Structure formats: C-alpha cells, structure tokens
Amino acid sequence: MIERSKEERRQRIIDALNEAREMELRAISQYMNQHYGLDDMDYGELAKNVKLIAIDEMRHAEMFAERIKELDGEPVAGFRERVHRGQKVDQMFAFDLALEDETVDKYNQFLLVCRENGDSTTMKLFETIIDEEQEHLNYFDDIRNHIKDLGDAYLARIAGTPASTGGYSKGFIGLGGGE
Numbered sequence: 001m002i003e004r005s006k007e008e009r010r011q012r013i014i015d016a017l018n019e020a021r022e023m024e025l026r027a028i029s030q031y032m033n034q035h036y037g038l039d040d041m042d043y044g045e046l047a048k049n050v051k052l053i054a055i056d057e058m059r060h061a062e063m064f065a066e067r068i069k070e071l072d073g074e075p076v077a078g079f080r081e082r083v084h085r086g087q088k089v090d091q092m093f094a095f096d097l098a099l100e101d102e103t104v105d106k107y108n109q110f111l112l113v114c115r116e117n118g119d120s121t122t123m124k125l126f127e128t129i130i131d132e133e134q135e136h137l138n139y140f141d142d143i144r145n146h147i148k149d150l151g152d153a154y155l156a157r158i159a160g161t162p163a164s165t166g167g168y169s170k171g172f173i174g175l176g177g178g179e
C-alpha cells in the first residue's frame with residue numbers, strides 16, 4: 001500500500017465522490033431535457049421512464065453529497081459538460097447508453113480508489129450505485145435496440161402512451177426497473 005497520510009487519503013475519496021456527483025448532476029440535466037423532448041414528441045412511456053431515471057440520478061447525487069459531508073468535504077454544485085438539446089429519439093438512447101457505460105466504468109475506477117485508500121463505506125456506496133447504473137444501461141440498451149430493429153413500428157406503438165408517473169417519486173429502480 002502506498003504511504004499516504006489519513007488526511008490525504010480522505011481527500012482522494014472526497015475528490016472521487018465529487019467527480020461522481022458532477023456526473024450525476026450532468027445526467028440529471030440531460031435526462032430532464034430528454035424527458036421534456038420525448039413528452040413533446042408524444043412518446044409518453046419513454047418520457048416517463050427517462051424522468052424516473054433522472055429521479056434515480058438525483059438520489060445518487062444526494063447520496064454522494066451526504067457521504068462527502070460525512071467526510072467533512074464540500075459537495076460540488078454544478079457540472080462542466082454541456083447538455084445536448086434537440087436530439088432525435090434514436091440519438092437520445094444511443095447517447096444515454098454511452099453515458100451510463102462511461103458512468104459504470106468511472107465508478108468502478110472510483111471503487112478502486114476507495115479500496116486503495118481504505119474506505120469500505122464509500123466502496124459499498126459505489127457498489128450499490130453501480131448496480132443501479134447497470135439497470136439504467138440495460139434499459140437504454142433495450143430501447144436503442146428496439147428503435148434500431150423495429151424503427152417506426154416500435155415508435156408507433158409508443159406514440160400516445162401516458163407520460164404520467166402517477167405521482168411516484170421513487171424513481172426507475174424504486175418502481176422495479178421499468179417493469
């Protein structure tokens with residue numbers, strides 16, 4: 001194990017958590033923008049699920065912030081990447097799939113940072129959240145494949161489906177992952 005002071009190790013965990021939080025804040029803004037776009041295009045079911053996934057990302061952003069506070073750090077409040085607007089429906093799901101894939105990869109690297117710096121609590125937090133990102137990834141992958149394989153026939157089936165989440169605020173995972 002590399003020799004680092006306790007303070008230095010703690011700071012590395014806070015940095016990883018803040019980098020993860022920034023990714024969550026970006027995903028929230030991106031998915032919210034898509035939710036409104038899908039709603040406008042009248043793809044209700046897709047709009048609903050993207051909204052629920054944005055709610056999952058909000059929960060993640062808060063979980064990271066709470067852990068940062070426990071470690072006496074200061075959670076970041078913004079993100080640097082730009083939000084992509086006006087995406088076509090096929091672009092959206094390919095984009096989201098790539099975003100979740102990048103997230104899973106990054107969080108696995110942060111997991112190693114936690115291990116290397118001896119923080120099992122934060123490690124468990126990343127493990128839990130990685131599993132949820134994997135479910136988002138699977139969902140986006142399914143939709144992207146449906147659109148790729150069936151195209152307009154699939155989209156015609158989705159058109160006009162309800163966008164309402166029925167007042168649920170539990171998010172996509174809390175509702176059983178799009179079941």
Ligand SMILES: [Fe+2]
Nearest residue numbers: 024056057060
């Ligand atoms: Fe997330």
Ligand SMILES: [Fe+2]
Nearest residue numbers: 100132133136
């Ligand atoms: Fe996600």
